[in-house]
Amino acid sequence: MRRLFHHWLYPGARLARLVLGEKGLEAELRVVTPWLRDEAFLALNPAGEVPVLVEDSGAVIAGTQAVAEYLDEMHPDPPLLGADPVVRAEVRRLVAWFDTGFRREVTEPLVGQKLALRLMGNGTPDSRALRAGRANLGTHLSYIAWLTEANRWLAGNRLTLADLMAGAHLSLVDYAGDVPWEDHPAAKDWYMVLKSRPCFRTLLADSEPGLRPVKHYADLDF
Amino acid sequence: MRRLFHHWLYPGARLARLVLGEKGLEAELRVVTPWLRDEAFLALNPAGEVPVLVEDSGAVIAGTQAVAEYLDEMHPDPPLLGADPVVRAEVRRLVAWFDTGFRREVTEPLVGQKLALRLMGNGTPDSRALRAGRANLGTHLSYIAWLTEANRWLAGNRLTLADLMAGAHLSLVDYAGDVPWEDHPAAKDWYMVLKSRPCFRTLLADSEPGLRPVKHYADLDF
Structure with missing residues (x-):
């Protein structure tokens, strides 16, 4: 299953959870503590920030806007940006x-x-x-x-x-x-x-x- | 002609100029001084920041990412985000x-x-x-x-x-x-x-x- 690395205190990671929910997508939620600078997490996202989404294919999507727009492009129903x-x-x-x-x-x-x-x-x-x-x-x-x-x-x-x-x-x-x-x-x-x-x-x-x-x-x- | 409100010191407005150039689009460049908080400009963009793009239709596109991605969506050649x-x-x-x-x-x-x-x-x-x-x-x-x-x-x-x-x-x-x-x-x-x-x-x-x-x-x- 896709995994979302998140922390409740980070607005961008909260947005990712809302987008997943709005689109009815399942994800395994993994909590990371960004200010502790975990090496394994930094390998996923050198910026050290949440959200990071990891697909079953291994594709890594990192960052607030990248995750939100990626989910909207891959799962366009319901659309969260619109067509115009x-x-x-x-x-x-x-x-x-x-x-x-x-x-x-x-x-x-x-x-x-x-x-x-x-x-x-x-x-x-x-x-x-x-x-x-x-x-x-x-x-x-x-x-x-x-x-x-x-x-x-x-x-x-x-x-x-x-x-x-x-x-x-x-x-x-x-x-x-x-x-x-x-x-x-x-x-x-x-x-x-x-x-x-x-x-x-x-x-x-x-x-x-x-x-x-x-x-x-x-x-x-x- | 479309107008771009910009200031040389603002990276997002520099990006807008680069995207226009890369796509071979003309625009009338208008300099604004964001830190002076001009009322007419604030009416275009309440955030008071550049870049702001105004189309002939009157459509107002405000903000770094909004302008760059809008130009890429409207003028997809050459693509600056890609299809994948x-x-x-x-x-x-x-x-x-x-x-x-x-x-x-x-x-x-x-x-x-x-x-x-x-x-x-x-x-x-x-x-x-x-x-x-x-x-x-x-x-x-x-x-x-x-x-x-x-x-x-x-x-x-x-x-x-x-x-x-x-x-x-x-x-x-x-x-x-x-x-x-x-x-x-x-x-x-x-x-x-x-x-x-x-x-x-x-x-x-x-x-x-x-x-x-x-x-x-x-x-x-x-």
Whole structure:
């Protein structure tokens, strides 16, 4: 069976799990701890990062975008990028928006300070980073509300990689208990529908010993 | 005519120029200064970043990967990703390698400190960052040598987006005079062939007043 090397704390690996689920594909999940720099894993992916997908043929697919787009090309049903090049470009713009901008402005300051530091066992959270992350998160939730005002999903009326990438990041921030859902009802509506999809179950089962998620993390009615 | 909003200092916008050139496509080049946060430009791309491509139809394509892959989908000759999903995944892994890892480890410490700080007019270069960037660059040049030992180009025997993304970053480091080419003959051979392609002419013409490139920057025989 295909194997997915992943870690719950890495948004790109969360995206890979969502894509596998959305497409109804089985995979053996193998946990790796990227910051420990395991030699055998580095041989698979010299960047040392998850996700890495290994096919039965031995083909190795490494990296967030490479894995997501490879799975979409090999298993096009349901399509997660679409057929129209302009729509595909909009999906890719939004994937980059969340995996670059949201990551830098929200995920790293909040999840990096609250979860990653504790898990890696070094340092105490920087309160300025936490404040900045929370302020930036409000702007991003408003952007999600604005995008979903005209359309059902972020890039149009179909679920795409853009929604899954946003969900991969937001679910981590939610795990840490940092999403003020009550102040952002439109973003909450979008996330509630996303969170209810069967593909999301794997993420909602995440629970690191000693670093449990907030109570409502796995609730579909939060 | 299609318009490309770009800035010479941004690797993703350099990649867009290379892809246009490789495919023989004309575009009106419009310079924007991303760090000045122009309102009209933010309306095109709320991320405020280059590249942004605007088609005659009015379609707006924003972001490094979105522009490069859109151009490859719309103008598939010559193909810059290939037809085999496993090869496409390898190209995307390497694009991310250069646009994420090389960017963080080399371009930001070197080009960020030597060119961007001066251009934006704030601060003096941090010598520790410069030292780290130079040390990391050696590792990356060795990786290029290793990849091109078995194949003509980084992802196989055809030129792909991987080579162009690597060239977009390396040409900036070279502009700053920081590439020890003599210590890395195999990487130099690869870069010499890349630099000689007609698509590269637009990059080699870059020359910011007051911040000129090193002498050999535009020489094909360096």
